[in-house]
Amino acid sequence: MAEIVLMRNFSNPDSHTLNAYRASGGYAAWDKAREMDPAAITEEVKKANLRGLGGAGFPTGTKWSFIPKAHTGPVYLVVNADEGEPGTFKDRYLLERDPHALIEGMLIAARAIRCTKGFVYIRGEYVEPWRRFSAAVKEAYDAGLLGRGFDVVIHRGAGAYICGEETGLLSSLEGKKGWPKIKPPFPAIKGAFGQPTIVNNVETLCCVPPIVTRGAEWFAGLGTKTQGGTRMYSVSGRVKKPAVYEAPVSITLRQLIETAGGVSATGRLKAVVPGGGSAAILTADEIDVAMDVDGLKAAGSMIGSAGVMVMDESVSIPEALMVLARFYAHESCGQCTPCRESTGWIYKMVHRIVEGRGHKDDLDTILDVAKRGAGTTICAFYDGAVGPYISYIEKFRGEFEALIPHA
Amino acid sequence: MTDGAPSTSNRTPAVRAGLADPATVVSFSEAQLGEVRRLQSLYPDPRGALLPVLHMAQETFGYISLEAEEYVAALFDLSPAHVHEVVTFYTLYFRERPGRHVVAVCHNLSCHLAGAPGIIAHVKQKLGIDPGETTEDGRVTFLTVECLCACEAAPMAQVDDRYELNLTPEKIDRLLEGLR
Numbered sequence: 001m002a003e004i005v006l007m008r009n010f011s012n013p014d015s016h017t018l019n020a021y022r023a024s025g026g027y028a029a030w031d032k033a034r035e036m037d038p039a040a041i042t043e044e045v046k047k048a049n050l051r052g053l054g055g056a057g058f059p060t061g062t063k064w065s066f067i068p069k070a071h072t073g074p075v076y077l078v079v080n081a082d083e084g085e086p087g088t089f090k091d092r093y094l095l096e097r098d099p100h101a102l103i104e105g106m107l108i109a110a111r112a113i114r115c116t117k118g119f120v121y122i123r124g125e126y127v128e129p130w131r132r133f134s135a136a137v138k139e140a141y142d143a144g145l146l147g148r149g150f151d152v153v154i155h156r157g158a159g160a161y162i163c164g165e166e167t168g169l170l171s172s173l174e175g176k177k178g179w180p181k182i183k184p185p186f187p188a189i190k191g192a193f194g195q196p197t198i199v200n201n202v203e204t205l206c207c208v209p210p211i212v213t214r215g216a217e218w219f220a221g222l223g224t225k226t227q228g229g230t231r232m233y234s235v236s237g238r239v240k241k242p243a244v245y246e247a248p249v250s251i252t253l254r255q256l257i258e259t260a261g262g263v264s265a266t267g268r269l270k271a272v273v274p275g276g277g278s279a280a281i282l283t284a285d286e287i288d289v290a291m292d293v294d295g296l297k298a299a300g301s302m303i304g305s306a307g308v309m310v311m312d313e314s315v316s317i318p319e320a321l322m323v324l325a326r327f328y329a330h331e332s333c334g335q336c337t338p339c340r341e342s343t344g345w346i347y348k349m350v351h352r353i354v355e356g357r358g359h360k361d362d363l364d365t366i367l368d369v370a371k372r373g374a375g376t377t378i379c380a381f382y383d384g385a386v387g388p389y390i391s392y393i394e395k396f397r398g399e400f401e402a403l404i405p406h407a
Numbered sequence: 408m409t410d411g412a413p414s415t416s417n418r419t420p421a422v423r424a425g426l427a428d429p430a431t432v433v434s435f436s437e438a439q440l441g442e443v444r445r446l447q448s449l450y451p452d453p454r455g456a457l458l459p460v461l462h463m464a465q466e467t468f469g470y471i472s473l474e475a476e477e478y479v480a481a482l483f484d485l486s487p488a489h490v491h492e493v494v495t496f497y498t499l500y501f502r503e504r505p506g507r508h509v510v511a512v513c514h515n516l517s518c519h520l521a522g523a524p525g526i527i528a529h530v531k532q533k534l535g536i537d538p539g540e541t542t543e544d545g546r547v548t549f550l551t552v553e554c555l556c557a558c559e560a561a562p563m564a565q566v567d568d569r570y571e572l573n574l575t576p577e578k579i580d581r582l583l584e585g586l587r
Contacts, residue, residue: 088554091556124497125565126556155458158458159497175455176489236559237520309517327515
């Protein structure tokens with residue numbers, strides 16, 4: 001039986017309260033970390049092979065070490081709780097069911113990067129997670145855990161997928177529209193309000209207390225060679241038991257689908273999106289792949305936010321692409337021309353294909369535009385759209401062609 | 408006044424331009440102004456509190472009119488144009504008064520796979536309006552929205568503050584009947 005780390009407290013109906021968190025050993029990691037040298041905390045997280053669980057998969061300890069040593073002004077910790085990647089719902093569970101794990105992770109991270117103020121950016125639609133997390137922050141202040149060298153400000157978003165992109169999030173936090181910023185400078189050098197800033201995902205920070213308590217070796221040993229730990233896989237779509245499942249990052253996609261009860265509807269697998277809407281699609285023959293950062297990369301896709309969407313034989317792939325293309329057209333922030341224009345036009349083209357009005361050249365035009373635009377924009381949003389455009393069409397071209405008159 | 412308008416007028420530019428509803432009273436109470444100052448003090452630059460204060464404005468005034476934008480801009484010493492740019496960027500700020508309830512049905516992939524198109528068609532038929540519209544009696548605004556991240560319970564919708572999960576036409580009927 002695999003070890004449950006992140007969801008260890010979920011079965012307790014009071015898991016969101018300070019009493020329950022303490023009763024299960026909560027804040028022991030902070031008691032230990034507050035006696036540790038900040039650099040030693042970062043070193044431990046590096047050795048644990050913790051990689052960012054929001055989407056990019058960047059090594060967390062390495063990110064922390066980018067804060068300029070000579071900097072004497074403020075440093076900020078910003079928690080990305082702007083969960084919005086299609087097919088992902090894990091951070092919602094953590095905010096609602098284990099908010100103190102996030103607060104404890106923030107306290108430890110703040111010590112590591114010598115930060116006295118943290119911002120938690122929660123998507124505006126997450127009302128219940130916001131209430132739960134706010135109540136936990138109040139408990140932590142009342143208990144003297146917060147407010148003694150580290151303060152937490154909760155900041156609610158207002159509905160914009162792009163604010164999940166870390167520099168878009170920082171723009172939004174600064175009271176602007178959520179336009180991403182050109183990197184470099186990276187946030188660790190010049191981030192929120194012009195100061196060095198570490199942006200970490202909710203789940204990533206929730207991994208930190210167990211690393212401190214049980215050690216880097218233990219955490220690294222749970223995963224693969226290049227990524228430690230377990231993570232929370234959001235599994236939805238055509239499976240019998242859609243839910244969030246925690247598993248070591250070495251689990252294969254096939255095992256994960258089996259864990260979720262297997263394929264529903266026709267019972268025959270057609271395709272899977274392994275890492276949220278922006279991940280390239282995998283066919284039924286491609287699911288013997290490890291669900292870690294490097295495993296999915298080698299398979300030509302990405303683990304992203306670990307949002308797994310399963311499609312059985314009866315699902316129309318062109319229709320699925322149309323739904324995602326509509327999403328990208330709606331959420332493009334409009335800053336970079338290739339993204340703003342292509343997402344709109346590609347949606348219109350996929351839409352007309354699905355309606356049986358596609359043109360003979362549409363598929364090649366989409367592929368051409370997608371491939372030429374990738375890598376030309378300020379942030380990774382358009383690259384995230386290109387993944388589905390290309391993979392859905394290249395892997396299921398016949399299904400698209402069948403809808404196009406005179407193809 | 409620097410824009411050439413009669414200097415005796417203390418009306419806001421939006422009112423003078425005929426763009427705002429002059430009947431709308433836009434001003435926070437003393438207590439709310441205190442809360443604005445508290446929020447502004449939480450950020451290294453006070454304008455970090457712009458989104459939270461816009462949330463407050465929407466809760467107070469029902470939506471964010473051009474007048475409300477100008478009012479909030481003045482609280483931050485920002486141009487109304489900056490605030491307008493922010494308000495129009497995000498989906499949760501309403502620029503017209505919405506219905507008393509907002510029903511936002513997710514139409515992204517997992518919900519789509521679980522039958523969202525049928526749910527959307529059902530709501531459309533029940534309310535007699537299209538997504539983006541409000542019922543004539545001002546009771547319900549109906550929206551379709553992108554992933555709300557509750558895909559394990561698809562199809563789903565947000566009804567005001569609540570997530571309503573595992574929707575069926577029957578459940579939609581009960582929900583809509585409960586909205587007064």
